Amino acid sequence: MAVGFTPKFVEEYPLDNLSTAQFLVIVHESVNDLGWETSYVSPTGIIAYTANGVFGWNAIIRITIENDTATVKSSSAGSEMFDFGRNKKAVKSLVEAIDEFKSKLSAEDIEEKHLQLSANFPPAGDDYLKLPPQGTAEQINGFLTIFKPQPGYFVTPVLFNLNILVFILMAIKGVDILSPTVADLLQWGANFKPLTLDGQWWRLLTNVFLHIGILHLLLNMYALVYIGLLLEPHLGKLRFITAYLLTGLLASITSLWWHENTVSAGASGAIFGMYGVFLAMLTTDLIEKSTRRALLTSIAVFVGYNLLNGLKSGVDNAAHIGGLVGGLIIGYCFTLSLKKPADIRLKHSLIAILTIITLITCGWIYKAMPNDIGDYDKGMEMFTSNETRALEVYNMKGAPRPKVLTAIKKGIGYWNEDIKILERVDKLSVPEPIKMRDKKLKQYLDLRIKSFEIMYKAVDENTDKYNADMNYYNHQIQVIIDSMKAVE
Incomplete structure (x- = not known):
């Protein structure tokens, strides 16, 4: 049973006497026979998607060929912690299909099919499989590493640690870790309309780092680390922290506008904002096609389920929606600079403009809102x-x-x-x-x-x-x- 923030299984497969071209054709036929979808083919490998439907378990299958060995890797496409052996099973199914097709295909068949595949090969310099991985999930090899800032995963652990630190300080001061009182939450900076609109505007941000019990904290921190591993490598530190704080602020002001007498706290509004940013990016061509499709389905189902779950009492769905919509807008704006990574001026200008517009909008709503x-x-x-x-x-x-x-x-x-x-x-x-x-x-x-x-x-x-x-x-x-x- 694989476990991790992106459960996976990897197996090495020797080519034996097969050439790279021959093996590539055999893998392609095996993928088709299993009913999977091939989304990318190059001279060095294939990327496929299991295509088990929106509500089925899915994986991204990546086969890379180097020297005389192929690396077959299956990675869960959904937001899960355990795969219960399904990635291993997917790899084994592919290996069995490869072994079967090795004896099925003649040399003539392989040559003909390779000519068909090669017609769609990308230019050598643009081979996606030769590029270093954009994600940092591969670097998270142990539990303790989720606390440690590292390249491509820097802001996320800082936010993660800050949320935990606030919770620990609350516990040291005597706040109940299972069910804190309303008075305690207000004392530590929860969002509450009568107080927030009475000059205590800082509650719009402090509540984002405050949690209503340890279960609330654990659920939000898991979601934060998961989206951080996927999104921060694409956005970089400055865009990521900007998006997090701005969507958290938008979530808080939406909650304030919607609720008259509700005490609100938690990082979920900002986290929904980051999922909104990622959803926006997944509707563009910034991310490789097979990865984009798998993640788009997974993230959309995750967001939809949690919004429906938020309809029950005790959940601040207004903050979730405010953060999500804000994240979508910010995400689409960010794509303008993400498509031009060398244009630092455009990147900083967009960040500055988004920050100013968000602060002015929230300030206007704050002033205009009756208390x-x-x-x-x-x-x-x-x-x-x-x-x-x-x-x-x-x-x-x-x-x-x-x-x-x-x-x-x-x-x-x-x-x-x-x-x-x-x-x-x-x-x-x-x-x-x-x-x-x-x-x-x-x-x-x-x-x-x-x-x-x-x-x-x-x-x-x-x-x-x-x-x-x-x-x-x-x-x-x-x-x-x-x-x-x-x-x-």
Whole structure:
């Protein structure tokens, strides 16, 4: 059972007495007999695709011929960690077919078929099989190597390690590693509309490095390493980190726009952005045809499945969609410079323009977005402050009558200010339970004003004849307070 970020199986096959041309024809016929698709043929080998359908397991088969030996390699085309021996089985099937065709084909057949193949050979200098591999998955030979920056895989492990470091620091500070509380997430920088729009714009980025439990972290980090191994060698360090941060920002602003009262955290928005970049590239000719087709199917199925899975509660699908769409746009823009790798000025100009446009767009949305929950909370802070001041009159036993009367008048003023606050916040878009509570608060304020007016008369006339009325209003006030506590 092969295991790795790109599961594979490799076997050496001696040509024995066959020439390179003869072996090439035999391999080509064997691939066709197995029902696989040949996507590339050159004098030095063949690249084929198993073509088992969108939802079947598929592999990229690469046969390269050097000296008197052929190297047969099967690599999983999907985003899997285990291949359960399927790559080995694919190689064995091809080897068996080769052995069979060695005795089937005559010398005349081989010569004729080689002439047909050679008509489509690429120029010697453009032989894809002679080029060094663009990916870095081959360099990841052990678990610890995924943590180590190396050529073609530099930014990905830095981001990987940073996410893990933040999680470890949270755990050291006492945050539950399985199910952190909302308060802990907010303290560490989660995205939450009332706070983010209240001047804490930095939450749009900090939440991208924050995770809601160890399972959330592990799933996102696997997806990050997988897409990083595939994509970073093509983009390079600067494009990769730019795309990651910009799509993470776009994911966060989309989540902010969509949700009124959701605490959001995780790298998945940025990771979806990188999958979007890769999807854009896979629709161009930047990547070899057989690899492009296999990966396009795999990545599209992965993205589709996760978007559908995100429809269930508790998943911030808005961030996923925002990151994905942003990634597609950035990916198509990047292809302009990727097709001209020698034009460094074009590369840097595109990065600068994309960064400026993204920051301006996000800044405009941030400024234009209403913060009804945040405004409501601010209003209720003023409400509570006024209430505290009004109730201070109950701590004035033994104070001179004029001073008490002044305090009662001020209290009535505070209650009236709270009524105005409720009228203002009633125009905001807040959840229905809050609106129901505000209706009870209005009743509470009306009773408070009436009780203070009776209290003023009692103190001013220095009489006990209003005690029954006072007790009635105080009882009604307590009933409302108790009913609101029961709902909370």
